[in-house]
Amino acid sequence: xxxLWQLSATEIAMRIANGEISAVEVAEAHxxxxxxxxxxxxxxxxxxxxxxxAQAKAIDExxxxxxxxxxxxxxxxxxxxxxxxxxxxTTAGSRILxxxxxxxxxxxxxxxxxxxxxxxGKANMDEFAMGSSTENSAYxxxxxxxxxxxxxxxxxxxxxxxxxxxxAPIGIGTDTGGSIRQPASLCGVVGMKPTxxxxxxxxxxxxxSSLDQIGPFARNVRDTALLLNAxxxxxxxxxxSIPDPVPQYLDGLDAGIDGLxxxxxxxxxxxxxxxxxxxxxxxxxxTLTSLGGEVEEVSLPSFAHALSAYYLIAPxxxxxxxxxxxxxxxxxxxxxxxxxxxxxxxxxxGFGDEVKRRVMLGTYALSAGxxxxxxxxxxxxxxxxxxxxxxxxxxxxxxxxxxxxxxAFKIGEKADDPLAMYxxxxxxxxxxxxxxxxxxxxxxxxxxxxxVGLQIMGPLLxxxxxxxxxxxxxxxxxxxxxxxx
Amino acid sequence: MALTKEQVLHVAKLxxxxxxxxxxxxxxxxxxxxLDHAEKVMxxxxxxxxxxxxxLPLSNVFREDVxxxxxxxxxxxxxxxxxxxxxxxxxxIMEDPT
Numbered sequence: 001x002x003x004l005w006q007l008s009a010t011e012i013a014m015r016i017a018n019g020e021i022s023a024v025e026v027a028e029a030h031x032x033x034x035x036x037x038x039x040x041x042x043x044x045x046x047x048x049x050x051x052x053x054a055q056a057k058a059i060d061e062x063x064x065x066x067x068x069x070x071x072x073x074x075x076x077x078x079x080x081x082x083x084x085x086x087x088x089x090t091t092a093g094s095r096i097l098x099x100x101x102x103x104x105x106x107x108x109x110x111x112x113x114x115x116x117x118x119x120x121g122k123a124n125m126d127e128f129a130m131g132s133s134t135e136n137s138a139y140x141x142x143x144x145x146x147x148x149x150x151x152x153x154x155x156x157x158x159x160x161x162x163x164x165x166x167x168a169p170i171g172i173g174t175d176t177g178g179s180i181r182q183p184a185s186l187c188g189v190v191g192m193k194p195t196x197x198x199x200x201x202x203x204x205x206x207x208x209s210s211l212d213q214i215g216p217f218a219r220n221v222r223d224t225a226l227l228l229n230a231x232x233x234x235x236x237x238x239x240x241s242i243p244d245p246v247p248q249y250l251d252g253l254d255a256g257i258d259g260l261x262x263x264x265x266x267x268x269x270x271x272x273x274x275x276x277x278x279x280x281x282x283x284x285x286x287t288l289t290s291l292g293g294e295v296e297e298v299s300l301p302s303f304a305h306a307l308s309a310y311y312l313i314a315p316x317x318x319x320x321x322x323x324x325x326x327x328x329x330x331x332x333x334x335x336x337x338x339x340x341x342x343x344x345x346x347x348x349x350g351f352g353d354e355v356k357r358r359v360m361l362g363t364y365a366l367s368a369g370x371x372x373x374x375x376x377x378x379x380x381x382x383x384x385x386x387x388x389x390x391x392x393x394x395x396x397x398x399x400x401x402x403x404x405x406x407x408a409f410k411i412g413e414k415a416d417d418p419l420a421m422y423x424x425x426x427x428x429x430x431x432x433x434x435x436x437x438x439x440x441x442x443x444x445x446x447x448x449x450x451x452v453g454l455q456i457m458g459p460l461l462x463x464x465x466x467x468x469x470x471x472x473x474x475x476x477x478x479x480x481x482x483x484x485x
Numbered sequence: 486m487a488l489t490k491e492q493v494l495h496v497a498k499l500x501x502x503x504x505x506x507x508x509x510x511x512x513x514x515x516x517x518x519x520l521d522h523a524e525k526v527m528x529x530x531x532x533x534x535x536x537x538x539x540x541l542p543l544s545n546v547f548r549e550d551v552x553x554x555x556x557x558x559x560x561x562x563x564x565x566x567x568x569x570x571x572x573x574x575x576x577x578i579m580e581d582p583t
Contacts, residue, residue: 103560197541210539239546240539308526311519319500326501328573333566339575344503356502360493360512361519363500374523380530382537418515419522435540460541 004029005166009075009223012169013116016063016074023056023063023074027118030076034120034167037485040148043162044121045081045139046089052076052118059116072230073116078162078171081122082129083214084203085109088119092205093127093137093155096331096350106203107238108172108214108231115230120168124158127352128322129174129207131155132182132424135415136354143411144187145483146450150408153183153424156217160187163217165485170227171217176208177310178404178428180215181440185403185453188442188480190224190470191217193428195461196435197242200235208317209240211310211432219480221441221471225249228463247464257472258292261396265457267303268401268427276446281402284443284454287476288400288469298396300388302381306430309381311422312365313433316375318355319362325350357418385433393459398469401427403440403453427455437463441470442480451481487517 004026007015015021031049038044059074079085082092084102086109091097112119126136134142134157142157144150145165152161156173160183163171173180175193184191192215199214206212216227232246264285269278289295327333327346334345351359365374392399404424414421431438436459443454454473458466474480493513497504504512558571567574 100564103556103563197543236548240541240543242541242543302529305526305529308523312523312527323501327566328575330564331566336576338580339578340501341503342576343501347501348503348505351502356504356508357512357515359500359502360496361516364488364492364496364516364520367496367499374520374527376536377527377530378523379536379538380534381526382540383534384530386537386540419518422519433537433540 005033007169008220009072009169009218009226012075013071013073016059017069019063023059023118024053026074027052027056027076030120030168037165037167040143041145041161041165042140042142043078043124043158043165043167045091045093045124045158047121048088048119051088052120055113055118070114070116071226075117075170076120076168077112077117078121078123078159078168079109079119080125080156080159080173082125082174082205083109083172084205085119085122088122090122090205091139092129093125093139094350094352094355095138096325096346098138098332100330104203107200107235109203111231112172117170117230121162123156123162123171126155126157127355128205128318129155129176129179130318130354130358132178132421133414134158135411136352138352141411144408145485146188146408149410151186151411153186153404153408155179157183159217160184160189160191163187163189163219164483169219170223172214172231173217174204174212174214175432176211177314177432178425180217181428181438181453181455182404182424184217184440186408186451188451188483189217189219190221190439190441191215192224192228192439192466193431193437194228194232194463195242195437197240198461198463199231200233200238200241202235202237206321208314209321210317211314221467221474222250222253225253225467244461249464249467252464253468253471255468256291257288257469260293260398260469262288262293262295263298263392263396263399264295265303265399265401266297266299267301272405272423273402274406274446276448277402277404277406277452280444280446280452281454284473285400287473291472291476298392298399300392300430302384302388303430305381306385306433307422307426309378309385310425310429310433312374312378313382315358315362316365317362319359319366322355322359382433385430389430389434389436389459397458398465399457401455403427403455407446407448407450407452431457436460437466439466439470441474443477445481488513488520
């Protein structure tokens with residue numbers, strides 16, 4: 001019989017609803033798992049065992065009254081520490097917010113509580129979600145559960161590692177350039193970036209506002225669909241959120257992909273892709289073909305240029321968003337005789353290396369005389385990326401690529417080479433620029449024994465289709481491999 | 486393009502970052518490499534291509550002008566490093582004239 005921490009979200013919710021197990025037992029099993037593994041993994045900045053226990057108790061009491069339970073009742077959840085929870089320290093992985101206790105909760109926090117989830121902890125991340133390895137966290141790197149000498153990816157590395165290691169069956173991350181999909185790939189779990197605006201960002205600490213999106217992590221596609229349903233929807237408090245109604249993502253999940261037109265992005269088959277990644281991707285294509293998918297290569301010439309546009313757009317937006325950390329309204333304050341010196345010293349002491357680098361880059365790209373040459377041009381390249389996608393979707397229903405060109409790399413390996421680190425996001429960034437949804441699902445292990453992710457991309461609001469394709473693939477391939485923990 | 490030290494200092498001032506000499510030297514080098522990489526690609530976008538600021542066809546999102554509950558003053562001030570009489574308190578704004 002499986003341990004409680006091995007169960008999927010679907011199974012936990014079902015067994016609690018049946019009365020086979022209690023929510024408190026589930027909370028304690030995961031709290032214990034976190035306590036045992038945290039010294040090695042460091043997936044959390046702030047574990048919240050008491051909150052999980054209290055939420056579990058409320059679920060058990062509700063069940064005892066015979067009242068119907070919400071869809072994720074009693075399911076433990078890891079929440080990326082970039083989303084505000086009223087009364088719970090929220091750092092965004094930064095020293096500058098080390099003592100920040102938000103006076104309000106984000107919309108998704110309310111929705112997740114209403115759905116019955118148990119908050120087991122605030123998960124580690126690259127500072128302000130800038131990074132692809134969690135090495136930029138002010139609270140230490142998270143270790144990959146598959147190999148403790150390697151990174152879990154990032155920026156949502158803590159959430160991905162927690163889900164992979166059985167500290168929680170589901171997690172929440174944010175994805176600005178691949179920050180859900182890339183760590184999902186490197187940790188061997190499912191991660192989805194929904195359409196921009198599908199999930200409210202009220203209460204999310206902003207990085208790049210035209211790109212940021214909240215999304216789900218899970219160990220299988222069904223749980224991913226359940227969790228997406230719990231957080232998707234319009235929110236009057238977020239003017240960028242989409243008013244369209246939210247479908248039931250479980251409906252038609254098992255309808256298969258017979259006749260689906262699938263485009264392989266030619267630009268993702270470059271020489272820079274690790275042979276083991278290319279090999280597993282090829283296997284995945286065969287599986288999709290055997291399921292009735294009509295697979296063909298398609299060229300998106302701007303795919304390779306999206307990275308450069310992103311690394312001007314995201315820093316420009318971040319330099320503007322992070323101007324709020326001035327030592328006045330929240331966060332740390334350095335001592336200084338005047339307010340302008342206080343601002344500059346606070347930011348110098350509070351921000352880490354990568355955040356400073358991007359604030360500098362973005363400030364430069366927006367400064368007088370350079371705006372048109374950098375930010376303006378990057379926004380035009382963004383249009384080219386969108387046009388390439390639009391054209392591809394004339395002929396194809398979905399597009400596929402590897403999620404990341406490599407498997408998990410060693411801690412420290414790319415830390416001193418920003419450009420090499422940025423290349424991690426080569427295949428994930430185009431979907432962010434287009435605002436479109438994309439999912440990463442495990443597709444086997446590479447020659448180094450580490451997990452590889454298959455990325456499935458679709459047009460705006462095609463979440464149901466992506467989940468259906470991912471579910472068909474997952475069902476054909478069988479359950480994903482689990483780390484040896 | 487290679488950034489000069491003066492440019493880096495100017496940007497640091499605009500960004501309100503009190504950088505160390507080591508950081509200035511490092512960012513001068515690293516930002517030049519990143520910008521070089523970006524410039525190659527930027528050449529693709531000619532004047533005929535419109536800019537995209539936002540990927541969704543959403544604009545001018547309005548609501549009725551009706552007041553709704555918001556954070557009370559004491560909660561809004563609860564995270565401030567320093568506050569006084571219901572206000573955020575900061576160090577002196579004017580430089581010392583002497």
